[in-house]
Amino acid sequence: MDKKDEYLSLLSKPYNEAVEFLLNKYGAAEDDYYREKSYERFLNGEIKSIAKGKFARSLEGLECHHIFENKFLNMTDGAFIKRQNIPYKYHKKEYLVFCDIVEHAILHTLIAKETSLEFGYPGYIVFLRPKIEDWYIKKDTPQKSKWHIACYHKAYITTEEALDLLEKMDNILLAEKTN
Numbered sequence: 001m002d003k004k005d006e007y008l009s010l011l012s013k014p015y016n017e018a019v020e021f022l023l024n025k026y027g028a029a030e031d032d033y034y035r036e037k038s039y040e041r042f043l044n045g046e047i048k049s050i051a052k053g054k055f056a057r058s059l060e061g062l063e064c065h066h067i068f069e070n071k072f073l074n075m076t077d078g079a080f081i082k083r084q085n086i087p088y089k090y091h092k093k094e095y096l097v098f099c100d101i102v103e104h105a106i107l108h109t110l111i112a113k114e115t116s117l118e119f120g121y122p123g124y125i126v127f128l129r130p131k132i133e134d135w136y137i138k139k140d141t142p143q144k145s146k147w148h149i150a151c152y153h154k155a156y157i158t159t160e161e162a163l164d165l166l167e168k169m170d171n172i173l174l175a176e177k178t179n
Contacts, residue, residue, distance in 0.1 A: 004161045007102055011168060015110040019067055022097045022107075026062060029096040031055045033064065033076070039088045042078065049078065055096060058147035061154025062098040066090065070111045070119050100155035101135075102165060104128055109169040117176050124173070129166060136162035 001009070010018050031053035038051035055064055066075045068090045074080040075090065089095070099107060105128040111120025134140040135152050137159050142148035157165070 003157060004165065007106060007157075007165055008168070010103060011106050011109065011165075011172075013110070015070060015107070015114050018107060018110055019097050022065075022099050022103060026057075026098040029055045029064070029093040029098070032093050033066070033091040033096060034088070036088055039091065043082065050081075053093075055093065057098055059150050061100060061147075061150040061152075063101060063104050063151065065097050065099055065104055065107055067095045067097055069108070069123065070115055073119060073122060101128065101131055101151050102155045102157065105132060105165075105169060109172055113172050113176055116179065117173070121173065124169070129169070132162055132166060137166075 010021060013021065033053055033055055035051040035053060038047065041047045042050045057064070066072075069075055072080070072084050072086050072090070075086060080086075097107075105124055108120040108124035108128055112124060113120075135142070136157055139159075142152050
């Protein structure tokens with residue numbers, strides 16, 4: 001199965017099955033997203049930013065996705081954490097999954113589809129879709145950031161593949177908008 005076919009297969013799965021597929025593909029996170037004491041101090045207003053754990057695999061070209069992004073918006077933004085009162089447990093390593101940029105967009109598409117656009121959609125429209133469009137369609141490839149370069153190469157697809165995959169994801173979301 002080539003990369004595009006794997007992406008299409010992922011796009012055809014329910015969200016929970018897509019998460020399981022990616023956990024099997026890339027393995028589990030080795031650390032929590034945030035440090036618990038720092039998280040609590042942030043929520044109590046004692047500090048302005050939260051210390052992160054050593055979970056990242058960006059030099060492998062992988063991004064980290066919070067599995068419970070189907071229940072909360074923008075789970076790594078301090079204002080959103082406070083506004084939604086996101087419990088620390090949802091940042092623990094067992095609730096993280098790794099993915100490349102296209103797989104990440106697919107996860108957000110699946111969340112948006114399953115939550116009638118309540119969750120997932122903003123992340124897809126604001127962050128993920130534009131990055132895929134810039135990198136693979138407009139050919140505005142990353143030049144300086146080592147982790148962006150690694151992410152670009154990990155998910156590399158042709159312009160035609162990018163156009164087709166974005167069209168399929170957009171159509172899924174459009175169908176949700178009209179429901």
